[in-house]
Amino acid sequence: GFSALIFLVQAGISLHQAPYYIHKGLSPGEASTIVAAFALASAGGGLLWTAFFARMPVRIAVGTAGAAMCSGVLLVLWADSLIMGQIAAIVFGSGLGGVVVLLRLIWADYYGRDNLGTIRGVALPIQVCGQAAGPIIGGALFDLTGSYTLPFRIFFVAGLLSLGFI
Numbered sequence: 001g002f003s004a005l006i007f008l009v010q011a012g013i014s015l016h017q018a019p020y021y022i023h024k025g026l027s028p029g030e031a032s033t034i035v036a037a038f039a040l041a042s043a044g045g046g047l048l049w050t051a052f053f054a055r056m057p058v059r060i061a062v063g064t065a066g067a068a069m070c071s072g073v074l075l076v077l078w079a080d081s082l083i084m085g086q087i088a089a090i091v092f093g094s095g096l097g098g099v100v101v102l103l104r105l106i107w108a109d110y111y112g113r114d115n116l117g118t119i120r121g122v123a124l125p126i127q128v129c130g131q132a133a134g135p136i137i138g139g140a141l142f143d144l145t146g147s148y149t150l151p152f153r154i155f156f157v158a159g160l161l162s163l164g165f166i
Contacts, residue, residue, distance in 0.1 A: 001105065001161075001165035002062075002066070002103075002126060002147060002162045002163075002165035002166055003123050003126055003127040003130065004120060004129060004130035004162075005158045005159065005161055005162035006066055006069065006099055006130070006133070006158075006159060006162040007127045007128075007130040007131045007166070008012075008130035008131070008134040008137070008154045008155070008158050009069060009070075009073065009134065009156075009158050009162070010069070010096055010099075010131065010132050010133030010134065011075060011130070011132070011133075011134035011135050011137055012133075012138040012151060012155045013072075013076060013134075013136065013138075013152070013153075013155055014038070015135040015138065016094075016104070016135065016136070016138045016139070016142070016148060016151070016152075017031075017034065017035060017038065017076065017089070018031040018032065018034070018035050018112045019031075019132060019148075020076070020148045020152070021034055021079070021085055021157075023147075023148065024079075024080060025080075026081075026082060026085065030082045030085070031085075033082065033084055034085040034088075035087045035089070036083075037086045037089040037090055037093065038089035038092060038093040038111045039093065040093070041089060041090040041091075041093030041094045041096075041097065042093040042094070042096050042097040044094060044097060045065070045093060045094035045096060045097020045098045045100075045101075046097040046098065046100060046101035047097075048094055048097070048098065049061060049064075049065050049082055049094075049096075049097065049098025049099075049101060049102055050101055050105075050115050052064070052065075052098070052100070053102055053105065058101070058102055058105045058106045058109050058166055059106060061098070061102050061116065062099060062166055063163055063166040064093060064098075064101060065094075065095045065096075065097075065098030065099045065102055066095065066099055066159065066166065067090070067095070067163060068094060068095030069092055069095035069096055069099065069159055070095075070097065070159040070160055070163070071090075071091055071095070071157060072088055072089070072091040072095055072116050073092065073152060073155055073156040073159060074090075074093025074156060075087060075088035075091055075092070075109060076088040076089075076092065077091070077149065077152050077153070077156070078150060079165055090114075091151045095097040104116075104120075107119045107120070113123070113132070137151055137154065138151040138152075138155070141154070
């Protein structure tokens with residue numbers, strides 16, 4: 001459940017963030033710097049959250065990283081400038097980086113390293129379905145409404161629901 005929903009949020013926001021900011025009036029160059037901030041924060045987020053994990057149970061760390069992603073979605077919805085977009089991208093991206101790294105650790109902790117391949121084999125198709133659905137939902141709802149507000153709100157709620165599975 002967590003993987004499907006959180007990666008629906010990840011893919012939906014990631015794919016649509018540049019057109020979203022352009023639609024809000026930012027230039028394509030400004031939108032690209034926001035996407036770059038997101039990518040850098042995602043890469044650095046893995047390091048940040050693994051350091052965070054060392055001090056607490058991995059379940060709490062994954063949940064906190066997921067909550068950062070949810071907070072990032074809210075910030076994206078509120079962002080109306082380059083600076084706010086970059087802040088949103090950093091919060092969302094760092095949370096994503098943590099989820100990606102810590103999810104594998106939680107599987108190893110709960111199911112054991114010997115079962116990691118089996119768990120990954122079951123979870124990955126579910127995760128990929130979420131990743132496939134996010135951009136489709138975002139694009140279809142944008143086409144229907146002319147705005148990213150509704151799909152991004154849905155992504156926020158999906159992110160909150162995912163936290164219940166942790």
